[in-house]
Amino acid sequence: MDHTRRDALAGAAFTLSAATAGCLDFAAGEGPQGPEGTPATLTCDDDGFVRLDRPFDASVAQTVVETDETSLELSTEGLTETYGQSLRVVLRNTGDAPAPTLGELAYSIQRETEAGWLDVRGSTTGEAVELPRTEESIDTSSAYSWNLTLTEAGIADAVDGVDLTVCPELGPGTYRFVYWGIVDAPPIGAEFELVG
Template identity: 80%
Template sequence: MDHTRRGALAGGAFALSVATAGCLDFAAGDGPQGPEGTPATLTCEDDEFVRLDRPFEDSVTETLVETGETTVELSTEGATETYGQSLRLVLRNTGNAPAATLGESAYSLQRETAEGWLDVRGSTSGEGVELPRAEASLGTSSAYSWDVTLTESGIADAVDGVDLAVCPPLGDGTYRFVYWGLVDAPPIGAEFELVG
């Protein structure tokens, strides 16, 4: 095999570029880049960003809720989720009668702040938006299920037909998924810790 100085230099440069590519990707930030812990509030640098309003007044019930006719349970895989992984949740009618709902998109994804729970999503159009609501019935032994990728784009793209964004970026801290679409019942939620 014929080795030349030019070939050795080219091979060394290629090996160096491969070795540093992973470092550059890590330095560029593949993990959560937002505020850590419990921030005072959620602040967005985009002046056109309008955060989703909280569409419910009642306090959030955890795991199990009684409607007028039946029982509904919200379950999740764990209490700690990793940035970039999927948050999997199931809302199941475990009772003996159908549950009236406002459809699968009637949920909030909130972050705990010093001023309370705030939705991480909003519109970048300068105007507020509402999530789609459609009267539906969750039959006995039926369920709604969500599989939301825990990245800014994954959360923003989880609701079809609505142009949403997440701002500021996600950071390590306490979050909760709240389904507020049960008619004649309080919202039901599940808290989780997001880690990098």
């Protein structure tokens, strides 16, 4: 039986793709195990779980917000993110003056539900917790940058010094990152779809 170079390359490509697919399956684990789509609400089986409150009342601006002095832009690398991968978010001061903020931890990771947008994080101590706030500013041409691993532990552990958990587990659906720490400006958000 004659084998051509093309046959050899095709066989090598198949072997490599099968090996790579196995690695990706292993790296991603079982994928998102929480409710799919747009659930009625987010419920947690842990009786001690207290979800983070929504620390803002204003409507969330979409990716660009103006203050009296400057403007800021929020961006993500994509509109679809895979469970287990990193979500990179950047908040840039694109204006001409520093923007006072409440620090880098003044953000929410929310899931869209029929009851509205709810933070996926909370405390299991039975008591409400608040995220740390510090008086800072983003200078002109400067930015805050976040790299959040899209797993329950990755999101919960992103805030040092606060005992958080994600409940229920993440599921395929619509989420958004909301930065609510710009002083005298509405919160700014970026939506993304989480897939398995």
